[in-house]
Amino acid sequence: MTTATMPVSQKDFEKAQEQLKLLKKDPGNETKLKLYALFKQATEGPCNSPKPGMLDFVKKAKWDAWNSLGNLSQDNARQKYTELVSSLISAESAGQTKDASPEESRHDDYETIIVTTKNNITKIMFNRPERKNAINHQMYREIIKALQEAGKDDSTIAVITGNGEYYTSGNDLNNFANVQPNDMEKMAKDGAELLKEFVSCFIDFPKPLIAVVNGPAIGISVTLLGLCDIVYASDRATFHTPFSQLGQSPEGCSSYLFPKIMGLAKANEMLLFNKKLTAAEACAWGLVTEVFPDGTFQKEVWERLKAYASLPKNSLAVSKQLLRSMEKEKLHAVNSQECEVLKERWLSDECLNAIVSFFQRKSKL
Numbered sequence: 279m280t281t282a283t284m285p286v287s288q289k290d291f292e293k294a295q296e297q298l299k300l301l302k303k304d305p306g307n308e309t310k311l312k313l314y315a316l317f318k319q320a321t322e323g324p325c326n327s328p329k330p331g332m333l334d335f336v337k338k339a340k341w342d343a344w345n346s347l348g349n350l351s352q353d354n355a356r357q358k359y360t361e362l363v364s365s366l367i368s369a370e371s372a373g374q375t376k377d378a379s380p381e382e383s384r385h386d387d388y389e390t391i392i393v394t395t396k397n398n399i400t401k402i403m404f405n406r407p408e409r410k411n412a413i414n415h416q417m418y419r420e421i422i423k424a425l426q427e428a429g430k431d432d433s434t435i436a437v438i439t440g441n442g443e444y445y446t447s448g449n450d451l452n453n454f455a456n457v458q459p460n461d462m463e464k465m466a467k468d469g470a471e472l473l474k475e476f477v478s479c480f481i482d483f484p485k486p487l488i489a490v491v492n493g494p495a496i497g498i499s500v501t502l503l504g505l506c507d508i509v510y511a512s513d514r515a516t517f518h519t520p521f522s523q524l525g526q527s528p529e530g531c532s533s534y535l536f537p538k539i540m541g542l543a544k545a546n547e548m549l550l551f552n553k554k555l556t557a558a559e560a561c562a563w564g565l566v567t568e569v570f571p572d573g574t575f576q577k578e579v580w581e582r583l584k585a586y587a588s589l590p591k592n593s594l595a596v597s598k599q600l601l602r603s604m605e606k607e608k609l610h611a612v613n614s615q616e617c618e619v620l621k622e623r624w625l626s627d628e629c630l631n632a633i634v635s636f637f638q639r640k641s642k643l
């Protein structure tokens with residue numbers, strides 16, 4: 279959470295040092311390192327001392343923490359130190375332990391998704407439950423922004439999930455509604471560009487990206503699972519890619535990744551013939567990593583993710599990038615081609631009839 283900048287005097291800073299000594303509970307190594315780093319930065323400025331040897335673990339951890347503060351000003355470091363001590367004191371007096379489990383912080387500026395960070399995990403949650411989390415243009419843009427930020431923030435892993443009953447019902451069909459005949463070509467061109475950028479963010483995401491599929495998933499939300507590193511699903515989830523039913527064609531690199539994941543014969547059933555999979559089938563076909571009973575889904579999955587997110591962050595990131603690197607160029611080429619084909623599909627009578635049918639309440643999946 280961002281706090282307003284309030285100048286902190288030298289006297290407040292010294293008082294915070296005294297208060298820290300009164301803490302009854304050990305605040306945990308992570309917090310102690312943060313305090314050490316902020317203290318050094320506040321009193322000596324940016325870290326200029328030579329990096330300790332790899333095997334000098336304690337000194338190296340302290341040096342890394344200090345060095346990670348970069349050019350943070352001494353005033354700001356003093357302020358952050360004072361705030362951290364004050365939050366530790368309040369947490370202790372409220373009977374809470376404030377160790378390696380910081381509070382959840384909510385990222386501002388999003389309307390269609392909720393983005394939070396806690397326990398080294400940035401969670402991006404589709405948040406239009408009354409529309410089954412259908413992805414409108416604003417949501418595509420917000421997810422792009424959230425992924426770009428999550429790729430750079432301090433979190434170790436990122437999670438994508440849905441709020442409410444659905445994971446998501448896929449593309450919001452209103453994205454095609456109310457378009458004047460003269461604007462159709464522009465709608466298709468802009469849509470293809472947005473889609474290409476959106477899928478690219480998944481291809482390039484630099485850290486482990488985990489899908490927590492809390493309920494039914496449709497269309498693009500299913501194809502993107504092939505670009506996630508782990509997929510956990512509730513046994514209530516289903517997986518449906520009704521592209522031909524909608525007069526459309528596969529996206530999210532599924533035309534390339536699904537045959538690799540599940541074999542061509544099974545990919546054809548999903549991508550050509552609209553076969554809807556249960557969670558158990560999706561797991562047997564390799565699209566889902568593990569299925570959990572719905573009653574214990576959230577508890578079991580988040581406990582597991584919390585443990586994963588405490589693993590060394592950089593090691594996870596480089597390993598993920600290694601696993602993806604050989605395919606990246608290919609995936610971008612597939613994404614471009616899929617978007618080109620879709621651009622044409624969106625102008626086809628087959629697609630337009632399917633959309634009209636949905637809005638006339640004649641067809642639902």
Ligand SMILES: CCCCC/C=C/CC(=O)SCCNC(=O)CCNC(=O)[C@H](O)C(C)(C)COP(=O)(O)OP(=O)(O)OC[C@H]1O[C@@H](n2cnc3c(N)ncnc32)[C@H](O)[C@@H]1OP(=O)(O)O
Nearest residue numbers: 409410412447448449450451452469472473497498642643
């Ligand atoms: C930049 C563009 C990129 C494009 C990328 C392309 C991607 C391809 C795809 O994702 S294809 C998949 C598209 N999705 C669908 O076709 C799903 C359509 N929805 C349904 O079939 C049904 O709504 C349902 C099966 C998901 C749920 O049915 P149910 O009866 O349980 O609930 P309702 O239909 O009453 O839903 C509640 C309201 O939400 C609206 N809604 C749900 N999903 C969508 C959607 N995808 N698009 C638009 N609107 C959706 C639904 O219309 C209801 O609204 P209402 O209360 O006003 O009637």
